[in-house]
Amino acid sequence: MRSPFRPLKVPDPGILDDHRALVRRIERRGLLRGGLSLGALTMLTGCDVTDTSAVGRALRAMSDFNDGVQAALFDPRKLAPEYPGSQVLKPPRFNAYYDVEDVKPIDGDAWRLELAGLISDKRPWTRRRIAELPEREIIIRHVCVEGWDYIGQWSGVPLRAFLERVGADLTAKYVAFKTADDYPSSIDMATALHPQTLLATRYAREELPDPYGYPLRLRMAVKLGYKNPKWITVIEVTNTYPGGYWESRGFGWFAGL
């Protein structure tokens, strides 16, 4: 079939002739010089327009839309791949909004996990009582939003089992976390109930070292690294959007893998 886009009368090829002389004169040097200004043109895209509020608002709106798409794509029954113990990185890679030297270790005996929001039994938890809960081990890939990754081996109580145990409202929208390093974070309930979402207490079968969140941290196979708060002190179940440290600085909230 002849496409309807082909004009019935083809243009006169002579229209190309006005530059034939120019084309003949092309020199490598001229092409290079022209290429430089072409390169300079692309630099224009480096202009920062995100600070103008309209563009910023549009981008945020797209990010919210993407959170919705990600929630729809998330299959609560789909398990992340697990890996053999030989691939586990020891020790794991440290990452926070500050350097590893600035980690403030927590006194595990004085530490308490407090509960808030839509939870019927809000009594605080000690390390000893948490250790009595059923445990699961996962060997999963940690994916950082920056692009790096590693395989880690985590064990602890599945968050689902913990939430059921304390009588949390599992129909609520969010589970929020407060931490000792002032790194608030929150996740959707579907992810909180995923079988590979743990309140981790150990790494590579040893007690969690200080830089990685001793005594209790969140570890999920289905979220980017920055969604996993360390040194958790409070868990809250809520229907009010709680946000988070990086989320309030421009990163997406859902951050599902």
Place this chain on the structure above:
Amino acid sequence: MHWTNAAAMVVLIGSGWGIYDDSVIIHGIYFPKSARIGSWAAESLLWHFAAMWVLVANGAAYLVYGVATGRLRERLLPIRPREIVQTVRDTLRLKLAHEDLTTYNAVQKILYIVAILAGIGQVVSGLAIWKPVQFSGLVALLGGFQGARLVHFAGMAVLVGFLVVHVVLSLLVPRTLWAMLTGGPVRRPALPATAREATR
């Protein structure tokens, strides 16, 4: 369609460079701040995840339209080896003129097919990087998470290469630019007399 695609592509490349710089794949290769879109990774990601929908929607519309009307097949196929040799020979002698602006030469056909395939590849590898658990099969196919990043990076390099050749050549044959801007080739005598007056 072409210009929507061009805008989305430029935003995706510039913001992709910003995201890449946060954790480079190849040591020593990074992109200067002035060439990136977004002042830091979070902003680059916002741009990237917004522009991806424009490219996917526009690209899907382009492919559906091109396949349904037969336009893609008519314009890009067949490619005969003899024509390739002929076009390369002509180009090396700096005989860049197309005899007919509405048909592509063999090298153009190959380049456009490569660009379309690279664009599709970018969507697939991008999906693997964005959702490595939901699409874990795709990640395995691309040789793991870092493999998928590398494929996505290579696809970017192919598209940037295409873009440079595409822009340089269209500047060398400027009348094609007019055709791209207006959606089709026109002949000067077809312009109404008043328009001709105005251009003087």
